[in-house]
Amino acid sequence: MTTICVDVMGGDREPQVVLDGIAAALEADADLSVLVAGPQDVVVPFCAHHGRARALVCTEAIAMDEHPAEAIRAKKDSTIVRGCAAVRAGEADGLFSAGSTGAIFAAATLGIGRIRGIKRPAIASALPGASGRQTVMLDLGANADVRPDVIVQFAQMGRAYAHVVLGVDSPRVALLSNGTEETKGSELALSYRRALDEADPDHAWFAxxxxxxxxxxxxxxxxxxxxxTGNVALKSLEGTAKYLLREIRRLTSESxxxxxxxxxxxxxxxxxARGLSGDELGGAVLLGLKAPVLIGHGDTSVDAVKNGTIATAVAVRGGLVDKVAQAITRGID
Amino acid sequence: MTTICVDVMGGDREPQVVLDGIAAALEADADLSVLVAGPQDVVVPFCAHHGRARALVCTEAIAMDEHPAEAIRAKKDSTIVRGCAAVRAGEADGLFSAGSTGAIFAAATLGIGRIRGIKRPAIASALPGASGRQTVMLDLGANADVRPDVIVQFAQMGRAYAHVVLGVDSPRVALLSNGTEETKGSELALSYRRALDEADPDHAWFAxxxxxxxxxxxxxxxxxxxxxTGNVALKSLEGTAKYLLREIRRLTSESxxxxxxxxxxxxxxxxxARGLSGDELGGAVLLGLKAPVLIGHGDTSVDAVKNGTIATAVAVRGGLVDKVAQAITRGID
Structure with a gap:
């Protein structure tokens, strides 16, 4: 049995959306149990009516717009902080929340802790692509400033995630730059390039x-x-999708x-729209921590919660944490 | 009469597309004359049949995938190099080409020259937005590494462009970052932020x-x-638009x-698709040079050439170069 802690107060939607998502996940996955984090009047009745669901009663919740570090310091009884503590204590094997990315990142780094040897945890996401092939992208905004040796760790963590969660054999990694030629890049991007070339001189996995x-x-x-750069690029994608769908709506209304x-x-x-929203993918994942933590979109849905909860369980069962630990010491192959 | 040099060999399309675009521009704008740069057998017959069109016969052309610096050194009789020389010599007031951005940037910086006081020319573009309001974005890739004082010049050049070409009074400038809070940013972005705060302490134009x-x-x-960052963001926009239109096509074929x-x-x-392609806007513009230079998309169209040629003339008539020169010395207001 794999136990995932799910935050009922995460995101901008009613707790009922999350509860419905948990119920769907429990129905779809017979080896799943859920630790349901939220207010007593919401989670206790739900758990009374669902097998394999246990309540984690919390009196506080962190809003999407709160300052992450301050919020996790001030709200010790919030679903995010308590959820991370439950994972650390072994009461759950992983955490899924559609709450504030910053708060979850801060609480999980502090509360669950980094894998030994990991310099900086990162936020990754599987982006949709042509012919259904997904691309794991990281870091999406956890670390604005990154040293070249840390980029190499990010590359290895991304490979471990692509292997365990997306099922890719020997995943290859490319460096985001302003051109495909090896001479392209800012001084910073060129320092990343040198570190990756050095880590994989034969380009066995560096593409x-x-x-x-x-x-x-x-x-x-x-x-x-x-x-x-990852945050700017990801938000440019989101902005373009919004623009195009809005333009289609506007021009449509004229004819x-x-x-x-x-x-x-x-x-x-x-x-x-769903392909880009992360609903099918369950959202972003924190890599480098001692347990899988997945983050859904704030504007979540029943399907997103269901898929996110199951994806967290898949990451636990596939040994994502061990694979990440291995990857940064000796590569994943 | 405003004379614009138009490169018939720029882009991936047949010269005929460019010729049709020039003919349309000449018809739409009675105060426009065009210096038509291209091979003798293409440009001479065209100019014989069109008033206000003069031939600039060139024996070479720079392909989209040639190395910019090497190509402009090796191909002295290419349309791009000769077009820049014609502008420098006063035979044309500005240049429009749908050729390689890198080659045009290199040839124009060398051949037309920078405005006195401009540290680095930049590539800008007017992006479409909600309710038809456009946003000028720069630098789109000319300078991978930029110092904080140069970012302040970019801001002023962008304001001059928004004022002269888009007709915006007292344009305001924002800094692209990974969050709207002033504490957000990489070390580099924070150094840009400090320079902009210092240049405009009252935030009269810095937003x-x-x-x-x-x-x-x-x-x-x-x-x-x-x-x-600008190149990564712009190409993320382009990639998303491609993805969405491709997905719509794919899913459509299934039902x-x-x-x-x-x-x-x-x-x-x-x-x-046209809104994002730059066809309506005439493409990107080089800022900081002694004459307006506009760059169309390689995959150009008759409309794109027409609009791009006229937009170059508008930039000449609006005194873009003087405005940029003023902007970097004492602001545009």
Missing amino acids: GNAEGVDLLAGTHDVIVTDGF KRAAMGALMLKPVLKEV | GNAEGVDLLAGTHDVIVTDGF KRAAMGALMLKPVLKEV
Whole structure:
């Protein structure tokens, strides 16, 4: 039995959405049990009516816009802080929350702790791509400043994640840069390039440079960058998706014919939006910690909670933490 | 009469596309004359049949994938090198080419020269946004490494462009970062932030930080960053647009109903794609040079050439170069 702690107060949605997601996950996965973190009146009745669900009663919740470090210091009885403590104590094997990424990152780094030898944990996500091939991208914003030796660790952590969760054999890693030629890059990106070339002189797993246009092309297993560049790139993707869907909506409203077309195309547009929302992927993952921690979008859904909870269990069962630990000492092959 | 040199060999399309674009521009703008740069058999017959068109016969062309610095050194009789020389000699007031951005940037910096006081020219583009409001973004890749004092010049050049070409009064500038709070940023981004705060302590025109999600939101007049980050962000936008349109096409092919919807929505999807392609905007602009130089997309169209040629003339008539020169010495207001 794999036990995942799920935060009922994470995200902008009603706790009921998360509860429905947990119920769906329990139904889909008979080897799953859930430690349900939230207020007494929400989680106790739910657990009374569901097998393999246990309540973790918390009196506080951290809002999406609170300052991460201050919030986790002030709210010791919040679902995020208590969830991390439960994982540390062995009451759960992993954590899923759709709450504030910053707060979860801070609470998990402090409360669950880093794997020995990991210099900096990172935030990763599996981006959708052409022909259904996903690309693991990291760091998405945990570390604005990253040293070259840390980028090499990020590369290895990304490979471990692609291997365990996406099932890719011998994943290859590219460095995000402003051109594919090896001479391209800022001084910082060139220092990353040198470190990766040194770590893998034969390019057994280092695939050279990638560009922003490759992020959703499905052409790379892993794309690595620092948290500043990763955050800018990820938010550029999100902004473009929003822009395009908004423009389609606006232009559609101007023509009856287009409006009818849009109506017929609605399932397609919805599926495209879902592909980018992370709902199917369960969101972002923290790599480098002693247990798997997955973060869903704040604007979560029943499916997102279900898939996120199961993906956390898959990461536990696949030995993600051991693989990350191995990867940074001797590579994953 | 404003004379713009247009490169017939720029881009991946047939010269005929460019010729048709020039003809359309000449028809639309009675105060425009064009110096048509290209091979004799292409440009001479065209100019014989069009008033206000003069031939600049060149025997060479620089391909999109040639190394910029090497190509401009080796191909002295290429349309790009000769076009820049014609601008320097006063035979044309500005240049429009859909050729290699790197080659045009290198040839123009060398051949046309920087405005006195400009430390580094930059590549800017007007991105589409919500409610038709455009956002000028720079640097898009000319300078991978940028010092804080140069970022302040970029900000002023971006303001001059927004003022002259987009008609924005007192444009405001935001700094691209990984969060809107002033404490957010890599060490480098924070050094940019300090320089901008110092240049405009009252925030008369400096609007603080912007995020990747703001690039297409139409919420800022100008967003400034270094060429490394700008290139990654721009290519992330392009990649996302490609991904979404490809996904819509793929999912559409799986359902008859969706296919019919897509057919009815086709004009809308085309308009959305055009909005991002730069066709309406005429592409990117080089700022900091002694004459306006505009760069169209390699995959150009008749409309793109027409609009790009006219936009170059608008930049000449609006005194873009003088405005940029003023902006970096005493601001544009």
